Amino acid sequence: MKIGNAFFIAAFIGAAWGVIYTVVLSVLAMLITGETVIPDIGAAFVSGAIGAGLYILMPPEKRGWAWVAVTAVVAFITLVIFNSVLNANDFSTLIPIATALAVFIISAVSWHLCLDGVSSESQGRYQLEVIFIRVMKGFGFVFFIIIVALPFYVMLMTSLKSQQSLLSNPLDLSIDLSKSPQQLFRSYIELFSKYQFGTFLLNSAIVSVSTVLITLLFSIPGAYAVSRLRFPGQAVLSRSILLIYMVPAIVLVIPLYTVFSQLGLRNTLLGLIVVYPATTIPVAVYMLQGYFRGLPYELEEAGLMDGLTRLGVIAKITLPLSLPAIASVSLYIFMIAWNEFLFAFMFLDDPGIFTLSRGVQALNSSEIPRQHLMAGAVIATVPVLVLFLWFERFLVAGLTAGSVKG
């Protein structure tokens, strides 16, 4: 058995995984259980290095899951010995031990995946790059999952806590299952009973659905004309649609505020239902015209030959064929309207007509406890995320076709 650069690289990878998972899982254990688990980074470094170093000494073809388990146990025992010497963590309770065990099970799997097929001899550039890419991918998965999940986790868990427990231990984001559902969901119950969140939910639904319907009503004929009919100015129009879309909302907000104030449209839902479609129609036209162009024109010509009028062709041939695109556009526009903040914030003063965005913003005050704010955030997020997960295929298509929008 030759010891080459791969052995040292393996030891380093083991150390890195040991440290990363120790920090991540300790924090996770703290957040989930509420108990303090202090990660011992030095011990994790050494134990990981020993485990992965041991792992690579076995010839690649003989490494099975049993060998992975052996290295995990060795690393775990090393950590326990280190800990009893350094006296860092109290391993008499279950949680630190369980955390450490979990760390080295996951670490062992990670180094198995990173070093699969690599022997301890000196490796050439190709093999080293393969290892590097595997390590980076593993690191990337851990990194992205944490950064995406952490804010949502904090949002959800905070909404279920009480003010005192939040301030006494901000890391304790566990669910206290001994509480009754009424206590657990107290923030939500109060938002719906005292802060009119039911109304906000309804207002948001009204505004978003109206926006989708009006946008479709305007953009389907517009997109059809731009993509299928010949008229002077067609090329200019089809190119300038996107440019119009680049005009920032913040540039429009002062004049619209001014004019809508004088017309009495400002503090009304109608004002929003006028403004939202106007800002979404260009992107809807852009998305739909792309789709219409991709449809075979022969079908429409056949329809025209058989005596259908243009409008008949649109209604009987083009639209049924475009249903997936229309679904994508609708979901995308719904998401934009549901999430919109600037105009709702500038236009709505009267709590009876707040949309969810505006309503959650109104909760951001020092007098209102922060679990209420987070409960409001959850209420605003859940419908759009459920819709997204339900119709992910359509929405992803919509995002890809239309995400010239920020």
Next chain:
Amino acid sequence: MAESTASKSTPPKGRGPLSHSEMRLAYLMILPTLLIVMSIVLLPLLANFWISFKPVQLGDLRPPTVIANERMRPVPKAAGDLSEISYRLRNSSQRGDIDNVVFSDSLPEGLTIDGDIDQRCSISDRVLDCNLGAYAAGKRETLKIPVVVSQSYIDDPVKPRQSKPVISGDADNILTNSVFSLENYRKIFSASEFWGVLRVSLYYTVFGTIGALVFGLFAAQLLSATFPGRGILRGFFLFPYVAPVIAVAFAWVLLLDAGPGGTLNAILMKIGAIDGPVNFLGQRSVPITVFGFTIRFPVALTTVISFEVWRYFPLSFLFILARMQSMSSETYEAAEMDGATPMQQFWYISLPQLAGILAVLFLLRFIWTFNKFDDIFLLTGGGAGTRTLTVDVYEQAFAVSNLGAGAAVAVVVFVVLLCSALLFFKYSPQDDG
């Protein structure tokens, strides 16, 4: 379209009846779209330019009017009692004058004028008409009408208030008059913080855009190969973009809170990475000494840029992933045969194919990041050195109540945007996208 026209035997300029009707239909179909886009996007854009040349305050949105307050004292008890109807009139505005104020009100039945009334007024058929002339800004006066009551009024007393006086006047509406000034521009360009605001905007836009692209590229590399759970992860990576900005921004505020209850500070302190809480959103900068040089590291600005990257990397991720899935695997197989290492394959095969989509994404993200208002406004409110031009528009127009100055900043936003868009369109690669 060009081919289909060329293949027809009709000359390109002559339009038959069929193409005429097609043209009419096309205009008919596109007209509603054009109208709503014109009135809600293009007209306001022009109006914004107009307002930026006007010395207009938030309070000027209510045009100056004459407000009347009417009462009758003393309350008559019996027929023949004397009483007095008085109208207290004032110009609602402290800044704008009103010309040709005309006042008219009808008196309740059963009252007759007893004594002199104001010379500017006349009464006929129980209708009081007054030509009050000009009302300077803030002017107040009281019109007094002495009356004597008859029995019919005592039987059926009608409060004079029940008929509202009709007042008209020519107020000079500051929004529509022909007074223009460059005062707003002079003010914003001479303000000491303006160039700082512009610099912060550029930092935010450039680093936010590049960060989102790099992270999107990284995330797309992770999910380019198929493995179980890939679809779920793809959906999960899109969460930051799909969730409402209001929800995720406040979640970040809570996560980064410097007071008791801030999760990230508590985590970092527990694992020993920092000694005391870091005010991620409230601290302008910390001095960092590297090799003897001290640089002031902008904390809050870095945090809002991180938020921008976090929220918009899913978008670049989605685009890059879609582009990568359309690449053929043959090139990679050939490169593999030739002994190209994985990094070489990435640099010399993947990246060049992604250059087009990366350029398009850079352009679009640059524009939209520059336009971004909500994110910074919700995270820091533009404090601690994070005020960008878009937040400045809001601050000037609605916090300082100077609509004109806000509109002038908005014009700057638009001009910067237009310039960068033109530059990009000129130099961006013309291939796929």
